[in-house]
Amino acid sequence: MKTIKKGLRGLTLSTLAASLLAALPAWAVNPFTLRDIRVEGLQRVEPGTVFASLPFRIGDQYNDDKGAAAIRSLFGLGLFSDVRLQVTDDVLVILVEERPTVADLSFSGIKEFDEEVLKKALRDVGLTEGRPFDKALADRAEQELKRQYINRSMYAAQVVTTVTPTDRNRVSLNFSVTEGDVAKIRDIRIVGNQAFPESTLRGLFDLDTGGWLSWYTKSDRYSRAKLNADLETLRSYYLTRGYLEFKIDSTQVAISPDKQEMSVTINITEGNRFVVSSVALEGEYLGKEEEFKSQIAIRAGEAYNAEDVSTTVKRFTDYFGSFGYAFAQVEAVPSIDRVNNQVAFTLRAQPARRVYVRRINVVGNNRTRDEVIRREFRQFESAWYDSDRIRLSRDRIDRLGFFTQVGIDTEPVPGTNDQVDLTVTVAERPTGNLSIGAGYSQADKLSFIASINVENVFGTGNYLGLDVNTSDFNKQFVLSTTDPYFTQDGVSRTFDLYYKTTRPYDAQGGDYEIKKPGIGIRFGVPFTERDTVYFGIGAERVTVVEGNELPEAYLDQGGTYLPATIGWSRDERDSALVPTEGRYQRFNTEFGLSSERRYAKLSYQFQQYIPLTKQYTFAFNTEVGLGKGLGGKDFPVLRNFYGGGLGSVRGFEQGTLGPTSAVLGSTTGERVSVGGAKNLVFNAEFIAPFPGAGNDRTLRWFFFTDAGNVYGENDSFEFSKLRASAGVGISWISPIGPLRFAYATPIRKFDGDKIQKFQFQIGTSF
Numbered sequence: 001m002k003t004i005k006k007g008l009r010g011l012t013l014s015t016l017a018a019s020l021l022a023a024l025p026a027w028a029v030n031p032f033t034l035r036d037i038r039v040e041g042l043q044r045v046e047p048g049t050v051f052a053s054l055p056f057r058i059g060d061q062y063n064d065d066k067g068a069a070a071i072r073s074l075f076g077l078g079l080f081s082d083v084r085l086q087v088t089d090d091v092l093v094i095l096v097e098e099r100p101t102v103a104d105l106s107f108s109g110i111k112e113f114d115e116e117v118l119k120k121a122l123r124d125v126g127l128t129e130g131r132p133f134d135k136a137l138a139d140r141a142e143q144e145l146k147r148q149y150i151n152r153s154m155y156a157a158q159v160v161t162t163v164t165p166t167d168r169n170r171v172s173l174n175f176s177v178t179e180g181d182v183a184k185i186r187d188i189r190i191v192g193n194q195a196f197p198e199s200t201l202r203g204l205f206d207l208d209t210g211g212w213l214s215w216y217t218k219s220d221r222y223s224r225a226k227l228n229a230d231l232e233t234l235r236s237y238y239l240t241r242g243y244l245e246f247k248i249d250s251t252q253v254a255i256s257p258d259k260q261e262m263s264v265t266i267n268i269t270e271g272n273r274f275v276v277s278s279v280a281l282e283g284e285y286l287g288k289e290e291e292f293k294s295q296i297a298i299r300a301g302e303a304y305n306a307e308d309v310s311t312t313v314k315r316f317t318d319y320f321g322s323f324g325y326a327f328a329q330v331e332a333v334p335s336i337d338r339v340n341n342q343v344a345f346t347l348r349a350q351p352a353r354r355v356y357v358r359r360i361n362v363v364g365n366n367r368t369r370d371e372v373i374r375r376e377f378r379q380f381e382s383a384w385y386d387s388d389r390i391r392l393s394r395d396r397i398d399r400l401g402f403f404t405q406v407g408i409d410t411e412p413v414p415g416t417n418d419q420v421d422l423t424v425t426v427a428e429r430p431t432g433n434l435s436i437g438a439g440y441s442q443a444d445k446l447s448f449i450a451s452i453n454v455e456n457v458f459g460t461g462n463y464l465g466l467d468v469n470t471s472d473f474n475k476q477f478v479l480s481t482t483d484p485y486f487t488q489d490g491v492s493r494t495f496d497l498y499y500k501t502t503r504p505y506d507a508q509g510g511d512y513e514i515k516k517p518g519i520g521i522r523f524g525v526p527f528t529e530r531d532t533v534y535f536g537i538g539a540e541r542v543t544v545v546e547g548n549e550l551p552e553a554y555l556d557q558g559g560t561y562l563p564a565t566i567g568w569s570r571d572e573r574d575s576a577l578v579p580t581e582g583r584y585q586r587f588n589t590e591f592g593l594s595s596e597r598r599y600a601k602l603s604y605q606f607q608q609y610i611p612l613t614k615q616y617t618f619a620f621n622t623e624v625g626l627g628k629g630l631g632g633k634d635f636p637v638l639r640n641f642y643g644g645g646l647g648s649v650r651g652f653e654q655g656t657l658g659p660t661s662a663v664l665g666s667t668t669g670e671r672v673s674v675g676g677a678k679n680l681v682f683n684a685e686f687i688a689p690f691p692g693a694g695n696d697r698t699l700r701w702f703f704f705t706d707a708g709n710v711y712g713e714n715d716s717f718e719f720s721k722l723r724a725s726a727g728v729g730i731s732w733i734s735p736i737g738p739l740r741f742a743y744a745t746p747i748r749k750f751d752g753d754k755i756q757k758f759q760f761q762i763g764t765s766f
Contacts, residue, residue, distance in 0.1 A: 001351040005273045015561060028679075029062075029063070029064060029067075029087055031061055031062065031063040032061070032062055032087075032090050033060070033061055033062070033090065034056065034057070034058050034059060034060055034061075034062050034090065034092055034127070035058070035060065035089070035090075035091055036058060036091045036092070036735060037051070037054070037057075037058055037091075037092050037094070038092070038093045038094065039051075039094045040093060040094070040096070041092075041096040041097055041098065042096065042098070042099065043098050043169055043252075044098065044166065044169075045079050045080075045096075045098060049077070049079070050094065050096070052297045053070075053073045053074055053076075053077060054070050054073065054074075055069045055070060055073065056070070057293065058484045062087075062092065066352075067085050069746045070085065070094075071083050071085065071496070073098065074193065074472045075096075078097055078099070078132055079098060079099060079132055080097060080099060081095035081097050081098070081099045083095070083096055083097075083133070084096075085234035085390050089509065089722070090122065091306075092501065098132075098594070098708070099133060099134055099135060100132070100133050100165070100169045100170055100171045101131060101132055101169070101170050101171070102127065102128065102129050102130065102131055102132075102133050102170070102171060102172075102173060103129065103166050103170040103171060104129055104172050104173070104426035105119060105122065105127070105128070105129060105173050105174075105175070105731065106172070106173070106174045106175070106176065106246045107174070107175050107176075108174060108175070108176045108177065109176055109177040109178055109179060110177055110179075111179060111496065111741040112149070112154065112179055113148065113297050117148075118145060118148065118175075120144065121144050121145070121148055122141050122144060122145070124144075125137075125140045125141060125144045125451045126140070126474065127140070127141045127173075129262075133163075133171055133173075134226060136689075138161050138163065138173070141173075141175070142159045142161055143176070143384045145157075145159045145175060145177065146159055146371065148666045149177075149179065151223065152182070152221065152350065153182050153183045153184070153221035153222050153262075154179055154180055154181070154182055155177075155180075155255060155259040156178075156180030156181065156182065156183070156258070156259040156260070157177060157178065157179050157180055157370065157701065158177070158178040158180070158452065158687070159175055159176070159177050159551040160175070160177075161172040161173060161174070161175055161176075162175075162176065163756070166187070171265065171289050171587075177342065180259065181260055182221060183221075183222060183256075183260055183261060183262050184209075184210060184214075184220045184222075184258055184260070184261060184262070185207060185208070185210065185220045185221070185222055185256060185261075185262050185263075185264060186209065186261040186262060186263050187211050187673065188202055188205065188207065188208070188209060188263075188264045188266075189208060189264070189265045189266065190202065190234075190266045190268060191265060191267045191268070192267055192268040192269055192270065192325075193268060193270065193389060194270055195241075195270055195273070197334075199531060201234060201237070201665045202261075204230070204234060204237055204457075204614075205230040205233065205234075206219060206226055206229065206230055206232045207219060207220070207222065207223070207226050207227060207230055207264070207538065208220060210435045211691070212691075213691070213699070213718070216424060216699065217699070220417050222262045222264070227251070227253075227264065231243050231251065231266070233279050234248070234268075235248065235378060236264070236306065236307070239304075239306035239307075240305045240306055240307050240730040241273070241305075242273035242274055242275065242303030242305070243270055243271055243273055243274075243304075244272075244274040244304045244334070244343055245269075245271030245272065245336075246268070246269070246270055246271050247268070247269050247271070248266060248268050248271055249267040249268060250252070250263045250266075250267045250269075251264070251265070251266050251267070251544070252264070253265075253755060254330055257573040258366075259711070272338070272341045273304075273341060274303070274304045274341050274342060274343045275300065275301065275302065275303055275304065275341065275342050275343070276300050276301065276302055276304055276342070276343055276345065277297055277300060277337070277342040277344045278300050278344045278345070279296055279300055279344075279345045279347065280344070280346050281293070281346075281347050281349070282346050282347065282349075282351040283347075283348045283350055284349060284350060284351055285349055285351075286320075286323065286351060287685075291319070291681045292316060292319065292349075295312065295315040295316060295319055296312050296315075296347070297309075297312045297315065298332075299310040300698060303342055309332050309345070310478070311334065312347065313330050313331070313332055313347075313532050314533055316328070316330040316347065316349060317330050317387070317480075317620075318387045318388065318391070319387075320349070320351050320387075321385060321386065321387025321388070321390075321537075322386055322387050323351075323354070323355040323490065324355060324384040324385045324386065325351040325352060325354050325355075325385075326355045326385040326410055326413075326420055327353065327355070328349065328350065328351045328352055329348075329349070329350045329352060329546050330347065330348070330349045331347075332345050332346075332347055333345065333346045333347075333348060341357050343592050343758065344738040353413075353417055353418060354381065354384070354418065355384075355385050355386075355417075355418045355419060356383060356384045356385055356418065356419060356420075357379060357380070357381055357382070357383060357384075357385055357419075357420055357421070357422055357467045357531055358382070358413050358420065358421055359381055359421045359422075360374070360377065360379070360381055360420040360421070360422045360423075360424065361421060361422065361423045361424065362374065362423075362424045362426070363423060363424070363426075363428050363598070364403075364426040364427055364428065364513055365424050365428060365459075365644040366428060367428055367456070368402055368403075368426070368428060368456060368457045368459045369459045369460060369461070370460070372400070372402075372428065372456075372460065372461035373397055374471065375485055375488075375490075376393060376396040376397045376400065377393040377396075377397075378390075378392050378396070379393050380424065385410075385420060386536070387620065390408055390422065392529060393408070393425075394406055394407075397426070398423070400456075400461070401455055402426075402428060402429065402455065402456045402461075403426040403427055403429060404426070404427045404429045404514065405425075405426065405427040406422070406425075406426050407425045408423070408424050408425075408428075409422070409423045409425065410422060411423060412569055413498065421718075433612065452465070452466045453465040453466075457663075458523055461484055461485065462481065462482060462483050462484070463480075463481060463482035463484070463494075463556050464480075464481050465478070465479070465480045465481070466478070466479055467480075473766070474500070474501075474502050475497060475500065475501045475502075476498065476499070476500040476501075476602050477499045477500075478496065478497075478498040478500075478604075479497045479498070480494060480495065480496045480497070480645040481494070481495050482494040482495075486523070486525075489526075489710065490526045491521055491524065491525050491526075492522055492523065492524035493521065493522070493524075494520075494521065494522040494523075494524070494536075494677070495519075495520070495521055495570065496518075496519065496520040496538070497518075497519050498516075498517070498518055498519075498520075498584070499515075499516070499517045499518075500516040500517075500518075501513050501514065501515050501516075502513070502514040502558070504518070511545070511547040511549075512545055512546055512547030512548065512549065512550045512554075513544075513547070514542065514543070514544055514545070514554065514557075514749065515542070515543045515545065516540055516541070516543075516638075516683070517540050518538055518540030518541065518561075519520050519538060519539055519540075519542070520537065520538025520539070520563075521536060521538070522534055522536030522565065523535045523536065530571070530572060531569075531570050531710055532569055532570075533566070533567070533568050534565065534566065534567040534568070534569070534588075535565070535566055536564065536566075537562070537563070537564045537565070537593075538561075538562070538563050538564075538565075539560070539561070539562055540561040540563065541559075541561075542557060542558050542559060542560075542561060543558050544557055544558045544640060548665075549663050549664075549666075549670075549672070550577060550664045550665075551621055551662070551663060551664070551672050551674055552661055552662050552663070553661035554637060554639045554661075554674070555637075555664070555673050556747070557593070557637050557638050559596040559597060560594050560596055560597075561592060561594055561595070561596075561597050561636070561638075562593040562594040562597075563590050563591070563592055564590070564591045564592075564593055565588060565589065565590045565591075566588075566590065566591075567586070567587060567588035568585075568586070568587045568588075569584075569587075570583075570584070571584050572584065573607075573609060574609075578698075578733065579617075579619075580609055580611050580617045581609050581610065581611045581617075582608075582609055583606075583607065583608050584605075584606075585604075585605065585607075586603075586604070586605045586608050587602075587603070587605075588602070588603050588604075589601065589602050589606045589637075590602075590690070592630070592633065592636070592639075592710055597628040597636050598629070598633055599627060599628065599629050599630055599632040599633070599635050599636055599639060600627070600628050600630055600638055601625070601626070601627040601628075601635075602625065602626045602627075603623065603624065603625040603626075603641075603679070604624050604625075605621070605622070605623045606621070606622050606623075607619070607620070608620045608621075609622045615688065615689050616686070616688050616689075617686075617687040618684070618685070618704075619683075619684070619686075620683070620684050620685075620686060621681075621682070621683040621684075622681065622682050622683070623679065623680075623708075624680055624681075625641045625675070625678060625679030625680075626642070626678055626679075626680065626732075627639060627640070627677035627678065627713065628713065629713065635677040635713045637661075637674055637675070639652050640658075640674060640675030640676055640677060640710070641658075641675055641676055641677070641678065641679035641708055641710050642654075642655035642657075642658070642673075642675040643655070643657035643658055643675075643679060643708055643710040643723075644654075644656045644657040644683065644708065644723075644754075645756065645759065646742070646759050648681050648706070648708055649681065649706040649707065649708045649709075649723050649724070649725055649758065650704070650706050650725055650727060650742050650744040650755065650759060651706070651727060651744030651745060651746045651757055652723060652725065652726030652746065652754065652755060653754040653755065653756040653757065654674060655675065655706070656754045657673070657709050657710050657723055657753075658673060658674075658675055658676040658709065658710025658711065658712075659673070659674060659675070659676045659710070659711070659712045659715075660672055660673050660674065661674045674712045675710055676710035676712050676713070676715070677711070677712060678711035678712070678713070678715065678717060679708070679710050680708055680709060680711075680717055680722070681706070681707075681708035681715075682707045682708060683704065683705075683706050684704060684705050685702045685703070685704045686698065686702060686703045686704075687700055687701075687702045687731070688701060688702070688703075688741060690730065698732065698733040699730075699731075699732050699733075699741070700728050700730075700731045700732075701729065701731065702728070702730075702731060703726075703727075703728050703729075704726065704727055704728070704742070704744075705724065705725070705726040705747075706724065706726075706731060706744070707722045707723065707724040707725075707748070708722060708723065709721050709722050709723055711746070721750075723746065723748055723749055723750070723753065724746070724747050724748035725744040725745060725746045725747055725748075726745060726747050727742055727743050727744030727745055728742075729741055729742035729743065739760065740760060741758075741759075741760045742758070742760065743757055744756050744757055744759070744760050745757060
């Protein structure tokens, strides 16, 4: 009997191969035909796994080379710590010793992380329950855990691994962690600056030396990724202000001996400020030189601006792409005159070949159905490549709101020179939304508003919403659903089912109710890529249940209402959640078709966001409403506009501005607010970073001023009767939605106005 044995503890595959070759003469066996193959020592590994890895079968000719190959193959499985081969009477016996497997993972001393987060990190490096274990794997696990802590600026973290053998050749691993404290940035220095103060340059950074809100923003925790982003911001700041040869020479990050403080030093060379002297075209421009010239953003006589250069190159590339040239090469070549500090640019273009799209692939949508994404595409398969349509398609997919990231990659089709495939990569986000609001006043006390909205039900792209209001004055239950592609042309359909009970905001002690069950249907027709027109009709049965404190204006308001609506909206904001620039407009009309209630109601809203700097934004909002009775009838009181409070003039109680009505049976002359047929609101906000929060956009504060009022049907819009307020607020993108606090002081009020200085709500703006 001859035995071939080789253990692999501590050996690399190259060392193994060399050892095997050196040892072959000592193992030499005469070639023979295998009569049988047996495997011994298996505990958990299936025999078939071993047999499948062997380079021979029963009946094959066996020799030393094949034996060496078998050993390499079995060790390559990573399942065995020792492998031996024995040959007896033409029978090969394979003796193996399995590596132990991980029975369980545990952690001690963990405070900064949830255990599941760390287990996932270890799983990424190959260590998880049920997997084979060795010392090298434990070392990698320790390094990965330390890396996780370093990513959170905890450089003093120490990890000790304890391996405990258990039954059936298994081990239990415990990682004992001493976390230590967070290493904070002590100072950030910029060396070499002359054109701009160091404080100005440091103000561009998201990293800083901390403030009283650093516990929230974590801006004083060093991160290499954040530093790289800040360095790019610094580079962009110089390159957009004429400093063509600006460069960052070096970056030093020093940590204190106790690993609790860090210092960052950035060495820069500004160079001279250059002015563009001329811009010329060179190359092939499809005979459309004038059209391309109109796309140039670089301006002769102005300071060099890297953004203008990149914008010009992108415009040229996109314009070539609109004609099907997906691989056009455009290069902005500078010619630098350092004597006069001038730079001349030559725009060289080579359109290459025209291509068409063979196939569009969608990846990353684990929940959302393919058709929900594909129906937003304006670039079609088997059509000429069109960069404008592709960019529009990407924007439409992004505006769905279902994804945190949307990207489209162009890939040449192998073996062809005129075809490309498009790959749409998306990263899904949770599309359910919980919105909660609250307010407090002496009349209403504490009231709650809640809504649950799912924008992508079962991945279909449909919307399902449930709104509940528990206010003492306004209780409502609204169920609505929207199919955004009721037709293939993109016409949406919305159903609404609701039940509402209402009392006036400032009624006290009244026990009457206004009940409004109803149903409605609306259709949205996309007239352009940004403009949508809405049509709808509904039916509502209004019942006025008489009781104490009933306003006389409500006595004859019961009956059947058949409202028909026509509306239009255009949203050009850069973000619906935290807008910093752009415009939003909405116009809506409502007509009462019932013979009992004939009226017209119009409203218009306009919002504009103006970025002053990276940190500061000015926002303006205005709303105008007008109602008119038709057919000789008065405008229905229950269709009135209301003013005051959130979404209107802050600092005044919700819905208390405007005309009032006498209370039925009152002997004291009591009057209550019932809204009005006309509405006028102005809001202005100056939005700034919250002190101590740095450039964090999730927590900001704003200073505002509001003006507005509600008027009766026969009243004119009198500016002399406008109420006005001013105040300060906090905007926070919280885990449950956008939260806004506002404290307002009326600066123009009249006798009898009801004041409510503090207000807050989740899920609203202005």
